[in-house]
Amino acid sequence: MLKPAEPAPPEDDDRGIGDIVSDLIDDAKAYAQAEVDLAKAIAADKARDLKVGGVLLVAALVLAFGAITALSVGIFALLATFLGPLLGGIVAFLLIGGVAGLLAWAGIAKIRDSF
Secondary structure, eight states, X not given: OOOXXXXXXXXXXXXXXXXXXXXXXXXXXXHHHHHHHHHHHHHHHHHHHHHHHHHHHHHHHHHHHHHHHHHHHHHHHHHHHHHOHXXXXXXXXXXXXXXXXXXXXXXXXXXXXXX
């Protein structure tokens, strides 16, 4: 018959409470540094995504400016045939400036309403 194993004698840990607390603080610092590194990595990944989206939005804005310019020139050319170049330019300026002013007024009103 097998004899039951004798329990191992408790290890004699000569470390004092100061050493244990010091190890605990070191582990907490390492954990906090790992969390900061993780947050930095997540932020860098999101920044890369935002950078690509921002470049695409700027390209869209440049193309939109080109389209608005083409529309403005078209309005001017149409009005210039009926009213002459000077008066056609003034009327085109007033029409397009009026639309821009209305859009700006609506945007400012919307921003004021949100506050």
